[in-house]
Amino acid sequence: MKNLLFLVALVFMISCQDQNSEAPEAVEPTNTPEQTSEFAIVIHGGAGTILKENMTPELEKEYNAKLTEAIQTGHEILKNGGSSMDAVEAAIRVMEDSPLFNSGKGAVFTHDGINSLDASFMDGATLNAGAVAGVTTVKNPISLARKVMTDSEHVLLSGDGADAFAKALQDPNIEIVSNSYFYTENRFKGLQRVLEKEAEMEAEKQMTEPKTTALRQLELKDPYFNDSKYGTVGCVALDKNGNIAAGTSTGGMTNKKYGRIGDAPIIGSGTYANNATCGVSSTGHGEYFIRAQVAYDISALIEYSGLTLKEATDKVIQDKLVKLGGTGGVVALDHYGNVSMDFNTPGMYRAMMNDKGDLIVGMYKD
Ligand code: ASP
Numbered sequence: 249m250k251n252l253l254f255l256v257a258l259v260f261m262i263s264c265q266d267q268n269s270e271a272p273e274a275v276e277p278t279n280t281p282e283q284t285s286e287f288a289i290v291i292h293g294g295a296g297t298i299l300k301e302n303m304t305p306e307l308e309k310e311y312n313a314k315l316t317e318a319i320q321t322g323h324e325i326l327k328n329g330g331s332s333m334d335a336v337e338a339a340i341r342v343m344e345d346s347p348l349f350n351s352g353k354g355a356v357f358t359h360d361g362i363n364s365l366d367a368s369f370m371d372g373a374t375l376n377a378g379a380v381a382g383v384t385t386v387k388n389p390i391s392l393a394r395k396v397m398t399d400s401e402h403v404l405l406s407g408d409g410a411d412a413f414a415k416a417l418q419d420p421n422i423e424i425v426s427n428s429y430f431y432t433e434n435r436f437k438g439l440q441r442v443l444e445k446e447a448e449m450e451a452e453k454q455m456t457e458p459k460t461t462a463l464r465q466l467e468l469k470d471p472y473f474n475d476s477k478y479g480t481v482g483c484v485a486l487d488k489n490g491n492i493a494a495g496t497s498t499g500g501m502t503n504k505k506y507g508r509i510g511d512a513p514i515i516g517s518g519t520y521a522n523n524a525t526c527g528v529s530s531t532g533h534g535e536y537f538i539r540a541q542v543a544y545d546i547s548a549l550i551e552y553s554g555l556t557l558k559e560a561t562d563k564v565i566q567d568k569l570v571k572l573g574g575t576g577g578v579v580a581l582d583h584y585g586n587v588s589m590d591f592n593t594p595g596m597y598r599a600m601m602n603d604k605g606d607l608i609v610g611m612y613k614d
Pocket of ligand 1: 295501
């Protein structure tokens with residue numbers, strides 16, 4: 249009898265336990281991000297002192313038209329089922345071919361009076377990457393960076409070697425030009441202005457009582473002065489297959505010396521892409537972007553700390569970079585199709601489009 253009672257009690261307990269362990273109704277965590285866009289694209293044309301009061305209506309129109317053309321070129325590829333890599337390359341080529349931006353035609357001048365170009369490209373599906381620094385004869389450095397990724401066993405090629413690699417490819421997509429192709433009067437004048445101010449500053453240093461430097465005043469007043477330093481172009485895209493790609497292309501900074509290389513060709517600083525997190529393209533004072541590892545840091549904050557794209561770009565651009573004293577911005581998108589265009593300068597040329605074809609073009613803070 250005792251045994252029978254024990255058995256009944258045991259069966260009762262097990263049946264209760266069974267009820268308790270029944271799988272609870274699946275509850276969707278409230279913070280699971282939703283796919284906001286099946287595919288998306290975002291571009292920048294450089295960050296800096298871009299102020300409405302300093303812009304002419306004609307110039308504003310030109311920037312608007314070129315940013316629109318570039319983003320629509322990439323968007324068309326994505327809409328038709330093309331890859332994010334093709335979209336990034338095509339959108340950047342449009343800006344490289346325009347004298348409005350500091351990349352390809354219209355690149356800034358080095359101290360020695362030539363144009364020396366940097367670019368990088370990354371595939372978020374494989375984490376493969378390619379980059380070039382200090383090339384002087386390649387019309388579209390972004391296409392060469394992609395070729396370094398696909399046609400070499402390296403990630404970063406520089407100087408004469410990178411130019412020689414371009415020539416050896418004998419690829420109609422990698423057009424070889426003379427360095428004078430990149431000349432624009434605006435950028436050449438920009439170099440002359442910086443050289444003059446540099447000499448002025450040097451003279452002031454010799455004085456016992458230095459006045460407020462003319463250089464500082466010029467920086468505050470003249471948008472071309474700052475634009476002559478910045479103006480890099482970049483693009484990040486998400487395609488219908490969920491693949492993210494990113495690319496960046498620049499002439500660097502006006503009056504750069506001693507073979508200076510900025511962040512644009514540095515994977516993790518100027519460019520980063522990872523399907524699992526996001527894609528990023530940077531623009532700004534390259535030395536700071538290298539030290540802060542801006543592009544990779546944004547991805548790492550999503551990967552390791554679970555931040556959203558907006559939280560991650562804000563943390564790096566508005567907090568970490570500001571504390572270091574670095575100026576500039578990024579465009580970024582994640583695998584949900586969320587887009588961020590974040591900068592700590594007065595302006596950044598930028599545009600984005602989603603799968604509905606909504607287009608946003610911006611230049612100033614608002
Ligand atoms: N980041 C570029 C560089 O330092 C410049 C820019 O973005 O305008 O070379």
